[in-house]
Amino acid sequence: MRVRRLGRTVTRIFDDALRPHGLGIAQLSMLVAIARAGPLRPFELGCILDLEKSTVTRNLERMLAHGWIRSTPEAGGNGYHVELESAGRALVQRAYPAWLVAQERARRELGEALESAMRKASVGGRSV
Amino acid sequence: MRVRRLGRTVTRIFDDALRPHGLGIAQLSMLVAIARAGPLRPFELGCILDLEKSTVTRNLERMLAHGWIRSTPEAGGNGYHVELESAGRALVQRAYPAWLVAQERARRELGEALESAMRKASVGGRSV
DNA sequence: CCCAGCGAGTTGCATATACAACGCATGGCA
DNA sequence: TGCCATGCGTTGTATATGCAACTCGCTGGG
Numbered sequence: 001m002r003v004r005r006l007g008r009t010v011t012r013i014f015d016d017a018l019r020p021h022g023l024g025i026a027q028l029s030m031l032v033a034i035a036r037a038g039p040l041r042p043f044e045l046g047c048i049l050d051l052e053k054s055t056v057t058r059n060l061e062r063m064l065a066h067g068w069i070r071s072t073p074e075a076g077g078n079g080y081h082v083e084l085e086s087a088g089r090a091l092v093q094r095a096y097p098a099w100l101v102a103q104e105r106a107r108r109e110l111g112e113a114l115e116s117a118m119r120k121a122s123v124g125g126r127s128v
Numbered sequence: 129m130r131v132r133r134l135g136r137t138v139t140r141i142f143d144d145a146l147r148p149h150g151l152g153i154a155q156l157s158m159l160v161a162i163a164r165a166g167p168l169r170p171f172e173l174g175c176i177l178d179l180e181k182s183t184v185t186r187n188l189e190r191m192l193a194h195g196w197i198r199s200t201p202e203a204g205g206n207g208y209h210v211e212l213e214s215a216g217r218a219l220v221q222r223a224y225p226a227w228l229v230a231q232e233r234a235r236r237e238l239g240e241a242l243e244s245a246m247r248k249a250s251v252g253g254r255s256v
Numbered sequence: 257c258c259c260a261g262c263g264a265g266t267t268g269c270a271t272a273t274a275c276a277a278c279g280c281a282t283g284g285c286a
Numbered sequence: 287t288g289c290c291a292t293g294c295g296t297t298g299t300a301t302a303t304g305c306a307a308c309t310c311g312c313t314g315g316g
Contacts, residue, residue, distance in 0.1 A: 051303080052304050054267080171293085
């Protein structure tokens with residue numbers, strides 16, 4: 001399936017550009033989502049990013065280990081929320097230029113592929 | 129990134145539809161590729177599917193273990209090639225209807241999403 | 257007041273995927 | 287002829303991802 005291949009390629013492009021900063025596109029996406037949505041609970045993060053809750057749990061673990069985020073127990077007993085640590089904020093700042101470059105590269109390299117994949121998948125042709 | 133999310137969703141839809149048959153879209157794709165391209169070496173498979181060689185090695189391992197494919201050493205010394213076992217061929221036949229259903233469902237559910245993702249990514253807008 | 261069920265999070269397990277480092281055979285080149 | 291570069295495959299390691307089963311605390315019904 002073209003869409004899946006496309007996803008892999010995009011992931012490679014971004015991970016590649018972000019490698020010097022020590023994180024991948026999955027983690028950067030989560031950091032940005034947390035930055036934007038303020039302190040929030042894992043569950044909400046899952047909704048925003050369309051990720052299974054267990055995936056969120058484990059990605060958060062890694063980012064906690066790096067000190068990029070902080071987690072605070074929810075007042076009302078169970079659950080907790082996460083927010084950016086200053087290290088996380090700094091990292092996002094630092095990685096932003098690389099992200100831009102990757103964005104540009106993806107657009108350049110995949111414009112056509114995206115276009116044709118979309119046509120195949122949503123208009124009419126056979127998709128594999 | 130929308131493209132990645134889209135890829136995940138597509139994967140879920142197909143894996144879901146194929147689950148009763150005991151394989152996922154990644155494996156089905158490989159089976160079909162092998163069926164089409166005849167006996168071929170792992171490396172070529174990687175080129176066709178745009179997968180890293182180590183990924184190919186390990187996916188082939190799993191499919192070998194299932195008895196879906198057979199591997200034969202290359203005449204000229206090193207390397208080998210793989211081809212479908214009859215079980216593999218039968219499986220592809222059996223799974224085909226489910227694949228069709230998933231295809232339809234993906235088209236229905238993602239047509240718009242694909243369209244907009246493609247527009248954002250290849251025309252102009254900010255992509256995250 | 258107690259219990260059943262629900263919702264959020266965790267854990268076990270499996271797959272898919274990639275990069276880096278290594279192994280091994282082959283083929284050209286000195 | 288013998289050695290090195292190159293190409294294909296494997297192995298080590300790490301992420302990302304999902305499903306299923308479980309836990310635990312709250313909350314609404316009785």
